[in-house]
Amino acid sequence: MGVVEIIGWVIIVIGVAFLFLGALGLFRMPDVYSRMQTATKSVTFGTMGTIFGVGLVHPEWFWKTLIIAVFIAISNPISSHALARGSYKMGIRPFTKEENMDDLEPVVDKSEDEEE
Amino acid sequence: MSRFLFTFIVLFLIWLGFTTSLATAELITGAVLSLIIASFSYKTFTVEGLGFFSPRRVVLIIKYLFVFMIALIKANIDVAKRVISPKLPINPGIVEYKTQLTNPTAVTILANSITLTPGTLTVDVIDNSLFIHWIDVTTKDPEGIVREIGEDFEKILKEFFK
Structure with missing residues (x-):
């Protein structure tokens, strides 16, 4: 086993660990937005890590895995942004501990009034 | 052509x-x-x-990727800590982030980068304001928000799309 292959396996294990933390976060967080936080960050990093690690273990796949990792980095935040925006438009308000922690609410209320 | x-x-x-x-x-x-x-x-x-391929920009792209990778790793350690900690130390809220960028591509890249960096998730973009769900709101001051969330990215992007 070469050094590159060992590094590849280490990166795969780190990636899987972050995927696990992402899944755990889904259970522990209080509302849809906080869940999205763990789901976006840990899952993007975890998937990129696993795929990149596979690329190092199998050098002939390296460029393919690199391109896939770039596509994930581009598309994953867009989809989570769309989900978060959709939830907000549906009227789901974020869980907050203090008052006035939602700057978006007045803006959305105003635009809804204008539509009417 | x-x-x-x-x-x-x-x-x-x-x-x-x-x-x-x-x-x-x-x-x-x-x-x-x-x-x-x-x-x-x-x-x-x-x-x-x-x-897009001018040398000045290639240097900026590499610089941006570097800043971005560090932020991504920091973001993950940060989220991991919050998830593992038994007390669940979060103080979430949605804050308004006023950006100086005008180019639509630049705003998109900024919004995506913010989503992938520590504790922040872009919920909506209206004109020049990004509405960001922040898992641990430490400041309500508009300048403080810019400094805490996306100043590094914004500087590089502003130079890139000049």
Whole structure:
């Protein structure tokens, strides 16, 4: 086993660990937005890590895995942004501990009034 | 023409990455397919064209990737800590982030980068305001928000799209 292959396996294990933390976060967080936080960050990093690690273990796949990792980095935040925006438009308000922690609410209320 | 060439080059590079082979047949198929796709899509694919590859910008792209990777790793350690900690130390809220960027591409990249960095998730973009769900709101001051969330990215992007 070469050094590159060992590094590849280490990166795969780190990636899987972050995927696990992402899944755990889904259970522990209080509302849809906080869940999205763990789901976006840990899952993007975890998937990129696993795929990149596979690329190092199998050098002939390296460029393919690199391109896939770039596509994930581009598309994953867009989809989570769309989900978060959709939830907000549906009227789901974020869980907050203090008052006035939602700057978006007045803006959305105003635009809804204008539509009417 | 410059836009068409840019699209063609990017598509061809992606093809090379996926096939990872320099056989003549592969190269010809890739070139023909890239030509066809580029002729349909170059108008929506890029606004700038080949100007994208100027040396100044390549340096900025590398710098941006570097800043971005560090932020991504920090973000993950941060989220991991919050998830593992038994007390669940979060103080979430949605804050308004006023950006100085005007170019739509720049705003998109900024919003995506913010989503992938520590504790922040872009919920909505209205004109020049990004509405960000922040898992641990430490400040309500507009300048403080810019400083805490995206100043590094914004500086590089502003120079890139100048």
